[in-house]
Amino acid sequence: MFFLRKNNFFSRFLASSLLLFLLLTFSAIHPVFASGCVQGNRCASAHAHSPNIIHTNGLVTISPLTLNGLDHRMTIQMPVDVLDGQDNTGNNWHVQVGMTRLANNGLFLPSSWSVALTGTCDNDSFNQLFDCNMPPDGSVFLLPGQSISLSPLVSSITASGNTPSLTTVISVDPNAFGDVTILTTLSATLLAKNTYAGTYSGLFKVAVVDGP
Amino acid sequence: MRNSVQDVVRRMRRGRWLLAFAVCLALLIEMTGMGSVALARQFALDGNTLQRGQHNGTGQPKFSLAPASSDPNNPASFSYFVLNAQRGKIARNALRVSNVGNEAGTVSLIAADASTAQTTGLVYASADPVKHNVGSWLALTVQKVTLAPGQSQLVPFSVYVPASEAPGQYVGGIIAQSMIQQTSNGSQSSNNVQFQVNLIHQQIIAVEVVVQGTLTQQIAATGIRASLSNGNQEMLIDLSNTGNTLVDPQGSLSILNAQGKSILSLKLDLNAMLPGAIVTYPVMIQGQPLATGIYKVVLTLTYGQNHVLNSTATVSITRQEALASLSIASLTSASRFPMWLAILLVIGVAGGLLFVLRGQRVRIAGLARRANGARTRRERR
Numbered sequence: 001m002f003f004l005r006k007n008n009f010f011s012r013f014l015a016s017s018l019l020l021f022l023l024l025t026f027s028a029i030h031p032v033f034a035s036g037c038v039q040g041n042r043c044a045s046a047h048a049h050s051p052n053i054i055h056t057n058g059l060v061t062i063s064p065l066t067l068n069g070l071d072h073r074m075t076i077q078m079p080v081d082v083l084d085g086q087d088n089t090g091n092n093w094h095v096q097v098g099m100t101r102l103a104n105n106g107l108f109l110p111s112s113w114s115v116a117l118t119g120t121c122d123n124d125s126f127n128q129l130f131d132c133n134m135p136p137d138g139s140v141f142l143l144p145g146q147s148i149s150l151s152p153l154v155s156s157i158t159a160s161g162n163t164p165s166l167t168t169v170i171s172v173d174p175n176a177f178g179d180v181t182i183l184t185t186l187s188a189t190l191l192a193k194n195t196y197a198g199t200y201s202g203l204f205k206v207a208v209v210d211g212p
Numbered sequence: 213m214r215n216s217v218q219d220v221v222r223r224m225r226r227g228r229w230l231l232a233f234a235v236c237l238a239l240l241i242e243m244t245g246m247g248s249v250a251l252a253r254q255f256a257l258d259g260n261t262l263q264r265g266q267h268n269g270t271g272q273p274k275f276s277l278a279p280a281s282s283d284p285n286n287p288a289s290f291s292y293f294v295l296n297a298q299r300g301k302i303a304r305n306a307l308r309v310s311n312v313g314n315e316a317g318t319v320s321l322i323a324a325d326a327s328t329a330q331t332t333g334l335v336y337a338s339a340d341p342v343k344h345n346v347g348s349w350l351a352l353t354v355q356k357v358t359l360a361p362g363q364s365q366l367v368p369f370s371v372y373v374p375a376s377e378a379p380g381q382y383v384g385g386i387i388a389q390s391m392i393q394q395t396s397n398g399s400q401s402s403n404n405v406q407f408q409v410n411l412i413h414q415q416i417i418a419v420e421v422v423v424q425g426t427l428t429q430q431i432a433a434t435g436i437r438a439s440l441s442n443g444n445q446e447m448l449i450d451l452s453n454t455g456n457t458l459v460d461p462q463g464s465l466s467i468l469n470a471q472g473k474s475i476l477s478l479k480l481d482l483n484a485m486l487p488g489a490i491v492t493y494p495v496m497i498q499g500q501p502l503a504t505g506i507y508k509v510v511l512t513l514t515y516g517q518n519h520v521l522n523s524t525a526t527v528s529i530t531r532q533e534a535l536a537s538l539s540i541a542s543l544t545s546a547s548r549f550p551m552w553l554a555i556l557l558v559i560g561v562a563g564g565l566l567f568v569l570r571g572q573r574v575r576i577a578g579l580a581r582r583a584n585g586a587r588t589r590r591e592r593r
Contacts, residue, residue: 060394065405083274091291096335102407153483154331164412168333171483190405199406206411210277211292211326211334211385211418212458212484 058181060204069192076113076186078206083124083179084172094171095182096207097157098164102200109200111159113186115169117150124179132178136170142178150182157186164205273317273359275388277417280306280366292418299423300375307386307417309357310364318358319388319415321367323350326383326418328453330491333483336385336416346384346421349373357388371421379425380456380487388415420458429516430455431485433523436509438502440533445497447527449511451482452490459485461521463513465495470506480513504534 058079065072078097102109121132123144134140140148152169169184184206282289297303311317324336325347337347352369359365369386392411435450447467453459460483467476478495485491511523 059392060409060411062407062409067403067405092288093291094333102409153333166329166335168329168331168335168483171333195405197403197405199408201408202410204409204411205414207336207387207414207416209334209336209385209416209418211416212288212383212420212460 058206060206065190067192067195067197071192072190072195074109074188074190076204078184078186078204079181080184080206080208081122081179081181082208084177091174091177091210092172092212094168094209094211095184096166096168096205096209097184097186098166098205099157099159099186100161100164100203101159102202104196104198104200107196107198107200109190109195110188112156113159113188114156115152115154116185116187117152117170118147118183118185119150120147120181120183121145122179122181132180133176134178135172135176135180135182137173138175138177152184159202162203164203166205166207168209272313273311273315273361274313275317275319275359275415276308276310276312277386277388277415278308278310279417280308288420292420294420294422295371296422296424297371297373299373299377301373303371303373303421304368305371306366306368307352308364308366309359309388311359311361314361316358316360317390318356319390320356321352321354322387322389323347323352323369324385324387324416326385326486328484328486328489328491330493331483332485332491332493334383334418334486336387336414338387338389338414343384345377345382346371346419349421350384350386350419352386371419373421373423377423378456379423380427381458382421382423383418383458383486384421385416385418388417389413427457428455429457429459429519431459431461431513431515431519431521433511433513433521436511436523436525436527438527438529438533439494441494441496445501445529445533447495447497447509449493449495450490451485451493453485453487455516456487457516458487459515461485461513461515463511463521466510466512467497467502467527468508468510472508475507476502482513501534502529504529504531 058081061077061079063075065074076099080095082093082095084091084093097115099113101111119132119134119142121134121142121144123130130144132142132144134142134148135150142148150170153171154167154169157167157169170182278291279289279293283294286294288294293305293307295303295305307321309319309321322338323343323346324338325343325345326334326336329335349371350369351372352367354365354367357365357367390413392413394407394409394411430453432452432454433449434452435448437448439446439448447465449465451461461480462482463480465478465480466474467478469475476497476499478498480493480495482493505528507527507529509525509527511521511525513521515521
């Protein structure tokens, strides 16, 4: 056959493609089988132990900022650690965030903040949940330590008022379960021409809702 | 001499294998988009390393809220409260608050009303002093709970539905709230921006009260119009829940051109809407922006028990809307490197390399032949 002749570049191309195809196929098989663990032994122990979702408080991280005459991109990160034991109860849960405008004696930082989300699968020894069917719908399977970008329900939130108004950034359906950290990253551009040094204060709110 | 030439040729053959493999790998990575996913994951992991170190450390209270009793026939009642109530009567249940963390902690408990957010979904107003329905009907026996690690406490509560209330589903919630004050720890320099923020953490468990009577499921679309949001075209759908039950509409929005040909179909997955809620739901136009002209928009939503809402509207895209979104789209596409160009580039570079290698091989073979000829001539002499 023409393409199997010795030293033929096309035959090498085919052989390489086949090798890569096999590698990719086998790397994809693991999650496919593992996602079926809903009825498996390891997940059954989680069903027995976890009565409902458990929410752990996380601290807000604000990127440090030193003004140097240039525009800056500022980010605020709000993590929540949620343990959803998939106890066959039809858990729907939602993560909501809100903030007031950061202010310093009549000076303000931007009111519009863009939203990005990351989900990380954590290792929860308490409930023996060692893997995650990730939010929002459980269709993506991750092992502990792995992360994935999630699509937020809104592209931006507005900081306003004296009390933060909450906005739902992700709604999670009953098919998702595991010990996951949802990291909400808010970002805005601080223009050099109207950003001043000083101590800015504000109120942030992060909520995990168990409900319809 | 001959051996060394053959050695060079052999090495080049090995190099071609490597080249073939590299070309395949590059093509596959570009075609499957694995490259960008892998990069995104790497960044995500890097970003989280610091974060998890900060909040997943030891010494944290972890609170869990759950209904003390639930209805085996209603799976939702295991994760939040679903109370069947009669007007003028009191319904009772209890909240189980557990601390499954490894440090003691205190949470405040607050009753709140739920309302429908602009993009659908329910939000709970903890600070609203005036409560209208479930928030005002709900009476908690305890407002603050302090728990040691592993401890749990039952908090009984009652819900009194006024006799004047209409039948239907009403939603409120119990909020378990804690507050932390955080201060940034950067150096106090004259050109530094420092932060001092109060962080409120809330865990909310919904309380759905079903007031007995006739329940109706109905939504209405009162308008569809085009708009611009940050330079992106979007369709705004005015929706109202005219029934007295919660709904989670799902469906699609199809856009047809003047000839009646479908040019875009977008999937819609709305969140919960309370009875009486009126929202303007934004649907972003994905892909190529719509050009100036008149379009027919067909909205199909399913909700409740096999209910379907069909609504059709004529929408005009103004020149301003088309131009504004087009400039954004062209900016976006100009900033991205097209995949087909990347593939062509990879093939081109690979072809060029092969051509050069082939030329070298022919030249080396020629040199080898000349060397052989010279040796033969020397031997003859």
